[in-house]
Amino acid sequence: MAARESDTSKSAALARLYDVDLIEDPGDVELYRALAARTAGPILEIAAGSGRIAVPLAAAGFDVTAVDLDPAMLARAARAARAAGPQAERRIELVEADLVGLQLGGGPRYRLAILALNSILLMASLPNQKAAIETMARHLVPGGIAVVDVWLPSGPELAGYDGRLSLEYVREDPETGNEIVKMASAVHEPATGHVELSAVYQEIEPGGVSKTWTRTDRLRLLDADDLRFLAESAGLKVEVVAGNYDLDPVGPHDERAILIAQRRGRPASAD
Numbered sequence: 001m002a003a004r005e006s007d008t009s010k011s012a013a014l015a016r017l018y019d020v021d022l023i024e025d026p027g028d029v030e031l032y033r034a035l036a037a038r039t040a041g042p043i044l045e046i047a048a049g050s051g052r053i054a055v056p057l058a059a060a061g062f063d064v065t066a067v068d069l070d071p072a073m074l075a076r077a078a079r080a081a082r083a084a085g086p087q088a089e090r091r092i093e094l095v096e097a098d099l100v101g102l103q104l105g106g107g108p109r110y111r112l113a114i115l116a117l118n119s120i121l122l123m124a125s126l127p128n129q130k131a132a133i134e135t136m137a138r139h140l141v142p143g144g145i146a147v148v149d150v151w152l153p154s155g156p157e158l159a160g161y162d163g164r165l166s167l168e169y170v171r172e173d174p175e176t177g178n179e180i181v182k183m184a185s186a187v188h189e190p191a192t193g194h195v196e197l198s199a200v201y202q203e204i205e206p207g208g209v210s211k212t213w214t215r216t217d218r219l220r221l222l223d224a225d226d227l228r229f230l231a232e233s234a235g236l237k238v239e240v241v242a243g244n245y246d247l248d249p250v251g252p253h254d255e256r257a258i259l260i261a262q263r264r265g266r267p268a269s270a271d
Contacts, residue, residue, distance in 0.1 A: 011072035013213050017201050019050055019076065020173050020180050026117055028149060029056055031245045031258075035145060036062045039111035044139050046099040046132065047119035051077030051092070059088035065110070067095045067102060100131045102139075108263075110139050115148045121219040124194070129220065130230055137234040142265025146236055149258045150222050153195070161186035161195060168199075179204040195219045224250045227259040236261035 032053050036043055041062035045054045048066035050073050058064045058081060068074050074094045081089045095104070100123075113136035123129045136146040168182040181202040188195050201213040222230075224241045231238050238261045240247060243254030250257050 008072075010213060011070065012075075013201075013203070013211075014215055015050060015070065015072040015076050016173070016175060017180065017182075017203075017213060018073070019052070019175075020171055021182075022052060023171060023174070028116060028245050029053055031247070032057060032112075032114060032116070032147070033060060035112055035147060035260075036060065039145055041112065042110050043112045043114065044104075044110040044136070045114040045116070046102070046135060047115060047122070048077065048094075049073045049119075051080045053114060053116055054092055055080045055084050055088055058090075058092040059084040061087065061091065063091050063093075065093045065095060065104065067097050067099055067104075069096065069098050071096055099135050100128055102135045104139060108139055108141050108144075111141055111144045113137075113140055113144065113146045115146075117149055118151045118219070120148055121150060121221065122217060124218045124220050126220065129222065130233060133230045133234045133236070137236050137263055140263040142263055144263045145239075146231065146261045146263070147259065148227060148231075148261075149256065150227065152223065152255050152257055153221070154253075154255070158188045158190075158195070161188035163187045165198075165200070173203070176203075177206060193221045195221060222257075224257045227257055231259055231261040235264055237264050 036057050043057055043062050043064045045064060046067045048054045048068045051066060054064045054066035054077065066077055074096055077094055081092045115132060115136060120129050120132055123132055133148065140146060163185050165183050165185045168184045171180050173180050183200045185198045186195055196216065196218050198216045202210055203213065204210045227241055228238050240260050241250050242248055242258040243250035243256060
């Protein structure tokens with residue numbers, strides 16, 4: 001029982017610290033608002049995490065299904081929806097499930113499917129990344145839009161991923177008031193296209209008591225051509241692979257690739 005309680009405590013802490021990581025807004029929510037307005041919903045977000053995107057879309061009046069495998073993340077999403085007001089809480093559905101092989105009831109019914117901010121890289125293998133986009137395509141109505149956002153590290157950046165631990169930030173957690181010191185390291189494996197990221201969070205309470213939390217993620221990198229291939233393999237028609245959230249076409253020095261692709265078939269009219 002003690003081990004299970006410890007695991008639960010760590011999961012809850014890491015979910016909270018994920019939100020501290022994203023205090024500096026990536027700037028992507030307005031893109032999803034615009035696509036939600038274009039498609040009129042309903043919306044499916046897979047790997048939805050703590051609701052950073054799903055909750056604002058629900059608060060804006062769109063029906064959102066948010067899927068994640070981590071119950072601690074979904075618990076935070078539920079609290080965020082309550083805090084956002086009755087409309088957000090009413091319009092969001094939280095589903096604890098693995099996105100690989102996901103089969104939501106009701107058949108294809110979504111007009112927008114979102115896989116945001118590097119989440120596909122956490123799938124860590126090409127078959128699983130392919131399965132993630134297939135999940136999106138499977139749940140979209142004809143004409144529905146899939147959006148996938150990935151990080152494109154530069155060659156010099158990858159060359160520096162040699163396992164050395166460095167300071168990433170010192171921030172205050174607005175929820176607890178604790179000081180968070182984050183150290184991080186990365187190791188690039190050129191032969192496999194993987195990056196192993198390790199994070200060490202030292203959480204310091206106002207009285208000086210500290211706790212340390214650690215997390216390791218294994219990423220499989222993708223480039224713009226990989227995104228096009230995966231989308232087309234899933235039966236989607238690529239509209240654009242953009243290099244920023246303004247959806248300018250991706251260029252050789254961009255740090256992100258944002259795929260916008262449409263499920264083939266005659267679009268259904270929005271009700």
